[in-house]
Amino acid sequence: MNEDHSPPTTPYTDPHETHLVVLTGMSGGGKTVALRALEDLEFYCVDNLPPSLLPQLVDAAGRGAGRHRRIAVGVDVRNRGADFEQLPTILSGLAASGVQLHLIFLDCRNEVLLKRYSETRRRHPLATHGMSLADAIGKERRLLRPLMAIAEKVIDSSELNVHQLRRLVATGYAQATEGMTLMFQSFAFKRGLPLDSDFVFDARCLPNPHWQPELRPLSGKDAPVRAYLEGEPLVAQYLADTTRWLDAWLPRFEQDDRSYVTIAIGCTGGRHRSVYLVEQLAAHYRAAREGVLTFHRELD
Structure with a gap:
């Protein structure tokens, strides 16, 4: 497992470039916390967006007087299926069009995920039709393996609390804002x-x-x-x-x-x-x- 607690390092040298941060990873790994940190940094944030809509979102956000050059999107297995499987191709197309693309994968050890779900009593998105939580986590990890392999950054949140994770993400992208x-x-x-x-x-x-x-x-x-x-x-x-x-x-x-x-x-x-x-x-x-x-x- 790629355990990394260092912040993302992303250059924001041109304010006219469009930067798209795509947050994905294990359910319970901290994607919502990371998305909120970017929202506080004035990113235009959307959670649980179908991957096929990413090009339209980037296009729509970049138009008009209120255009957004910093966009963050949460994508996970809730949008599984053919659409989700096409995500690498969609991201490649956006990068080829000039979008500065940053794919961040939020990972977490299985035993920690089991504990988090037990404490919060949330249902895992794949734990349906009698599937156990442990099996659902294993299936999700297999589905996400291709995205983890191409991610610019893998953050293991196993040993991080909410505040530490939020600070880690915010520190990495603080350079997207003016000043400290x-x-x-x-x-x-x-x-x-x-x-x-x-x-x-x-x-x-x-x-x-x-x-x-x-x-x-x-x-x-x-x-x-x-x-x-x-x-x-x-x-x-x-x-x-x-x-x-x-x-x-x-x-x-x-x-x-x-x-x-x-x-x-x-x-x-x-x-x-x-x-x-x-x-x-x-x-x-x-x-x-x-x-x-x-x-x-x-x-x-």
Whole structure:
């Protein structure tokens, strides 16, 4: 098995070129996570597209004032059959037409896939008509072997959590955006620090919506929680001070040729205060730059 935890290395030298990232691989291997990371990087993303429609998508996305030069598509065995078998030929035709094509294969060890499906209780797309999960995974691996053989990059997600995989993909394609990519992450201190963060901010000193019974089941993305926190002067001061600090120091990292920085904000449960602050900071920076990602460890 080709185990690779290094980010994709893809040159984006000409902004007028069309770049198509095709994500495929084992079901449960992380294609949805990878697609969301590219969506946060302003790629035009489509999941579960029939391969025969890829040329039409590229053509349609490239037309008009709102044309998209960065496209990402998820393709997997849900579209199995003759159409799926023609995918290598379709990709070859797109590359011959001048499209900058990047085929990324998300792999994962069988025993890890079995565990993931057991934990999530999801049904494997091939586990039908009495076929066991183990047999479905084996059949999918055989069907995908030709695509794995021609992939530009094979990423083994067996030892990666959701955040690590998202960061791996985003780091590889951050060069598709202007400037440094920012990842804002919320987390719960009671579950430990996110060890791959560059900066960690502690929001546990702020008023806690958890103690409001009607707000407890909600998150910092919900309007009632936002209204509660926006009504607290201490929260506004914390947000302003954090923004001012980041505004002052992030340019220094950008000047040092850093392509990716992760800012983690934690609170006790990782659902209310930290989520709200991450969303507010991301909105602030998205107004002025590309490549701003969010990840809520206790929600996603």
